Amino acid sequence: MSIDYEKELNDRQYDAVRATEGPVLILAGAGSGKTRAITYRTAYLIGEAGIKPWNIIALTFTNKAAREMKERIGQMTGSDARDIWVSTFHSTCMRILFAHADKLGYSPNFEIADQSDQKSVMKDVVKHLNIDTKMYKEKTLINTVSAAKDELITPQMYEERHYGDYSKRVYIDVYRAYQEQLRKNNSMDFDDLILNTVELFRNFPDVLEHYQERFRYIMVDEYQDTNTAQFELIRLLASRYRNLCVVGDDDQSIYRFRGANIRNILDFEKIYPDAAIIKLEQNYRSTANILETANQVISHNRGRKPKALWTEAEGGRKIRFRQLDSAAGEAAFVADDIRDRVKSGTVSYRDFAILMRTNIQSKELEDAFRVRGIDYDLVKGLRFWDTKVIKDVTSFLLTAASGENDLRTQRIINIPRRGIGAASVEKLTAYGAANGMTLLDACAHAKEAGVSGKAAAALQDFHDEMKEIREKLNGMHLAEFLDLVLQETGYLIYLDEEVETPEEYKEKVEYIEKLRETLVEYEQGTENPDLIDFMRMNGVEGNNVDQDSSPENADKVLIMTMHNAKGLEFPYVYLVGMEEGLFPGYAAINSGEEEDIEEERRLCYVAITRAKQELTLTCARVRMVNGETRYASASRFIKEMPFGMLDMNVAPEKTERRVSFSDGSYEKPGAYGGAAYGMHSSYDRRGSERETVKTGNRTHKAPASGSTSKKGFNGQKLKLGKEIIATEPEYKVGDRVRHFKFGEGTVKDLIKGGRDYEVTVDFDSSGIRKMFAGFAKLKKV
DNA sequence: TTTTACTTCGTTTTT
DNA sequence: CGAAGTAAAA
Numbered sequence: 001m002s003i004d005y006e007k008e009l010n011d012r013q014y015d016a017v018r019a020t021e022g023p024v025l026i027l028a029g030a031g032s033g034k035t036r037a038i039t040y041r042t043a044y045l046i047g048e049a050g051i052k053p054w055n056i057i058a059l060t061f062t063n064k065a066a067r068e069m070k071e072r073i074g075q076m077t078g079s080d081a082r083d084i085w086v087s088t089f090h091s092t093c094m095r096i097l098f099a100h101a102d103k104l105g106y107s108p109n110f111e112i113a114d115q116s117d118q119k120s121v122m123k124d125v126v127k128h129l130n131i132d133t134k135m136y137k138e139k140t141l142i143n144t145v146s147a148a149k150d151e152l153i154t155p156q157m158y159e160e161r162h163y164g165d166y167s168k169r170v171y172i173d174v175y176r177a178y179q180e181q182l183r184k185n186n187s188m189d190f191d192d193l194i195l196n197t198v199e200l201f202r203n204f205p206d207v208l209e210h211y212q213e214r215f216r217y218i219m220v221d222e223y224q225d226t227n228t229a230q231f232e233l234i235r236l237l238a239s240r241y242r243n244l245c246v247v248g249d250d251d252q253s254i255y256r257f258r259g260a261n262i263r264n265i266l267d268f269e270k271i272y273p274d275a276a277i278i279k280l281e282q283n284y285r286s287t288a289n290i291l292e293t294a295n296q297v298i299s300h301n302r303g304r305k306p307k308a309l310w311t312e313a314e315g316g317r318k319i320r321f322r323q324l325d326s327a328a329g330e331a332a333f334v335a336d337d338i339r340d341r342v343k344s345g346t347v348s349y350r351d352f353a354i355l356m357r358t359n360i361q362s363k364e365l366e367d368a369f370r371v372r373g374i375d376y377d378l379v380k381g382l383r384f385w386d387t388k389v390i391k392d393v394t395s396f397l398l399t400a401a402s403g404e405n406d407l408r409t410q411r412i413i414n415i416p417r418r419g420i421g422a423a424s425v426e427k428l429t430a431y432g433a434a435n436g437m438t439l440l441d442a443c444a445h446a447k448e449a450g451v452s453g454k455a456a457a458a459l460q461d462f463h464d465e466m467k468e469i470r471e472k473l474n475g476m477h478l479a480e481f482l483d484l485v486l487q488e489t490g491y492l493i494y495l496d497e498e499v500e501t502p503e504e505y506k507e508k509v510e511y512i513e514k515l516r517e518t519l520v521e522y523e524q525g526t527e528n529p530d531l532i533d534f535m536r537m538n539g540v541e542g543n544n545v546d547q548d549s550s551p552e553n554a555d556k557v558l559i560m561t562m563h564n565a566k567g568l569e570f571p572y573v574y575l576v577g578m579e580e581g582l583f584p585g586y587a588a589i590n591s592g593e594e595e596d597i598e599e600e601r602r603l604c605y606v607a608i609t610r611a612k613q614e615l616t617l618t619c620a621r622v623r624m625v626n627g628e629t630r631y632a633s634a635s636r637f638i639k640e641m642p643f644g645m646l647d648m649n650v651a652p653e654k655t656e657r658r659v660s661f662s663d664g665s666y667e668k669p670g671a672y673g674g675a676a677y678g679m680h681s682s683y684d685r686r687g688s689e690r691e692t693v694k695t696g697n698r699t700h701k702a703p704a705s706g707s708t709s710k711k712g713f714n715g716q717k718l719k720l721g722k723e724i725i726a727t728e729p730e731y732k733v734g735d736r737v738r739h740f741k742f743g744e745g746t747v748k749d750l751i752k753g754g755r756d757y758e759v760t761v762d763f764d765s766s767g768i769r770k771m772f773a774g775f776a777k778l779k780k781v
Numbered sequence: 782t783t784t785t786a787c788t789t790c791g792t793t794t795t796t
Numbered sequence: 797c798g799a800a801g802t803a804a805a806a
Contacts, residue, residue, distance in 0.1 A: 061795065061796080115796095257793060357792075357793075358792055381794065417783090582792095585793090586792095786803085787801105787804085791800105
């Protein structure tokens with residue numbers, strides 16, 4: 001099997017493939033054939049450069065990426081692919097740590113603490129340290145600890161660093177206590193996996209050397225998402241042979257909030273001055289118009305490596321932009337638009353994706369799709385291993401099997417309800433700690449621990465039950481063990497009582513079935529199956545369990561967050577909620593850090609570049625957020641787009657207003673737009689005035705980017721203070737009209753108000769409603 | 782101990 | 797506005 005690399009790759013990709021030795025930075029723009037370059041490079045390493053497959057490691061962030069890469073490499077290199085180590089950072093570290101756990105004072109039985117475990121540990125910590133959770137929220141504390149770990153700061157270092165800093169005292173104590181608690185339970189959280197591996201490498205040079213010899217050729221995917229700990233891990237591993245190839249795109253760095261350090265990619269050449277830099281800028285995904293728009297937007301960022309995507313493809317359709325009156329109107333527009341296109345064209349629902357900034361936005365969209373009977377799929381972050389049922393059941397399994405992890409024991413100690421309250425657990429934990437026994441063992445000494453009679457008996461029962469199960473465990477298949485545990489603990493009966501509807505019960509039981517399947521699968525595919533190993537594997541590779549019962553290729557519109565869309569592509573993409581305050585969000589606008597806006601802009605860039613054929617941007621003038629009505633103007637990102645690429649046409653019946661921006665400028669009417677009346681920016685509502693003013697200031701002060709100075713909208717800037725002109729509705733009292741949400745109804749009343757007509761309609765389905773004609777957009781039928 | 786009323790608090794997410 | 801979590805009452 002010989003591959004004609006030169007022919008099958010473009011010049012830059014070919015460069016990347018041939019750069020086998022030394023440090024290499026591949027700046028792979030969106031849709032530039034990154035995966036192609038990586039897989040060909042790997043094949044080249046083995047086939048042409050004579051590198052042994054087992055000397056190659058590829059690190060990714062997600063299991064999905066690892067799976068896909070493995071598969072693609074497999075297609076190219078055949079059986080050699082099995083010897084190439086392709087996996088996530090966390091999975092890699094877990095495996096390394098498993099072999100050397102003792103060196104760091106962990107037993108090889110160590111467990112992974114996921115976020116729910118982190119939460120319960122932190123709850124404990126907060127309680128024991130008497131921390132005021134009003135001032136220090138659990139979530140913030142977890143984030144602080146995590147941020148420290150991402151920066152390779154241990155509790156000791158954290159204390160030294162902030163010694164005497166009163167404001168940091170709480171964090172110092174919390175971090176230390178949190179870490180002690182994890183240690184006590186022989187657990188590592190996800191950050192520990194990286195941190196501890198770095199520690200291992202630093203403190204045990206022979207271990208490091210072993211892995212350096214093993215991994216002579218290192219590839220890192222999505223390098224822009226690495227944090228400091230991961231950077232150091234890579235640096236250590238690569239420091240012997242220096243064959244480090246990192247692939248990424250600084251413009252797609254959107255995970256700063258979880259520790260990603262964009263400097264890792266921006267400063268790569270500073271750390272590796274001899275690095276070969278290869279830019280993949282030819283895009284194979286989108287139309288020229290989409291790319292030009294993306295390029296323009298991202299060019300407003302200062303902190304980036306200069307580059308621009310280009311394509312041989314046609315310009316394609318313009319980017320459509322629509323400002324609707326409400327969030328519901330926006331959703332209705334999108335849903336109608338998609339339905340119309342599917343109805344009249346060769347496209348199907350699966351070609352469409354709606355990307356939003358925040359999950360809350362899905363509500364309106366879902367409504368709109370449901371009402372129209374359009375199939376959609378909401379991509380949500382509900383994760384199998386985090387489900388309450390699975391957490392409960394696996395806690396039972398582990399407690400019955402070993403009982404060494406108090407976190408698990410604590411979780412199920414009162415399931416089903418045995419009358420064991422928080423107070424009893426508290427006493428037991430204290431007793432256990434004092435006498436060096438696990439919580440489970442302490443259950444057998446409840447009376448000594450000072451627990452009241454009834455509770456003590458219940459605890460004894462619980463203890464005996466677990467021990468009994470454990471005795472039967474020997475030689476049993478894991479799935480059988482699961483059945484036994486369910487049987488003995490009466491968990492299913494408990495579930496049935498716990499649950500509100502039969503459907504809910506069914507769903508939960510299905511989860512357990514899924515767990516059973518996963519156990520069987522694991523047992524069949526593993527030499528020495530072991531429950532703790534199973535749990536650990538699933539801790540780091542957990543999302544292999546597909547919880548979606550619906551097949552991947554179902555003909556459905558996809559709704560997801562922009563973050564979730566990273567790495568995906570769709571023929572037709574809708575970016576909804578393109579409003580100041582939502583995207584970019586107020587947090588970014590008000591933080592005062594340009595970096596925050598830049599991160600949002602990168603997100604915008606990522607979102608735009610998901611589209612292959614057509615891109616539609618929408619926003620709403622009014623939206624309910626957190627129970628309050630918020631008036632918003634169009635996102636600054638719209639203004640940063642090339643005007644000529646935009647189709648701002650508003651359908652005639654919707655055209656009485658122009659798109660409004662926060663600085664008071666308005667857009668030129670589109671090709672089909674009617675007469676240009678002005679529209680002042682956003683209505684200044686009582687509470688939001690301050691924000692609006694601030695936004696305005698910023699627009700004036702900030703010379704948007706280093707390179708270009710954008711003024712207003714393509715140089716046009718008009719200040720307009722005019723009132724909305726109330727246009728006379730096309731209907732009158734007695735007419736039948738249709739509303740996008742409420743359906744048909746009869747006009748009962750029509751009053752001309754100061755700004756708009758107030759119309760009263762008796763809807764067939766939902767009764768009498770009053771609304772403003774401008775908002776309601778009723779159509780005469 | 783469980784149910785009920787009340788308060789609080791609201792980006793983005795993988796491992 | 798609503799979910800989720802907490803304090804008070806049954």
